Amino acid sequence: MTATGSWWVYILRCADDTFYVGLARHLAARLREHNVDDRRGARYTRGRRPVSLYLAHPCADRRTAAQLEWQTKKLPRQRKAALMGVGSWLNGQGALRQEALSLAAASIEADNSHMNPSSNLS
Numbered sequence: 001m002t003a004t005g006s007w008w009v010y011i012l013r014c015a016d017d018t019f020y021v022g023l024a025r026h027l028a029a030r031l032r033e034h035n036v037d038d039r040r041g042a043r044y045t046r047g048r049r050p051v052s053l054y055l056a057h058p059c060a061d062r063r064t065a066a067q068l069e070w071q072t073k074k075l076p077r078q079r080k081a082a083l084m085g086v087g088s089w090l091n092g093q094g095a096l097r098q099e100a101l102s103l104a105a106a107s108i109e110a111d112n113s114h115m116n117p118s119s120n121l122s
């Protein structure tokens with residue numbers, strides 16, 4: 001697992017000021033899908049564009065993310081808005097920054113393992 005976790009639960013703020021809760025492996029790509037792609041973005045967000053990433057929470061695996069997504073979806077709007085700064089919830093820009101750093105570190109690690117094959121020997 002990376003520092004950010006391998007899955008994210010996210011809350012989008014839609015143009016009509018409603019919230020949408022979902023889960024994804026890659027936040028930036030999923031945000032693009034919600035804003036641009038009519039086939040991959042959620043039906044709920046298609047008529048409420050543009051959407052922005054409000055909050056995101058890293059999770060270790062899909063099961064944990066799905067459980068947190070379900071719990072978050074059940075919260076009233078005011079409670080969702082109050083999650084800012086609670087526990088591991090990150091604001092949208094902070095989450096995107098953390099995801100980018102994590103992906104860059106994973107890429108460097110992969111490059112290093114290919115450059116030095118002797119480090120992979122047991």
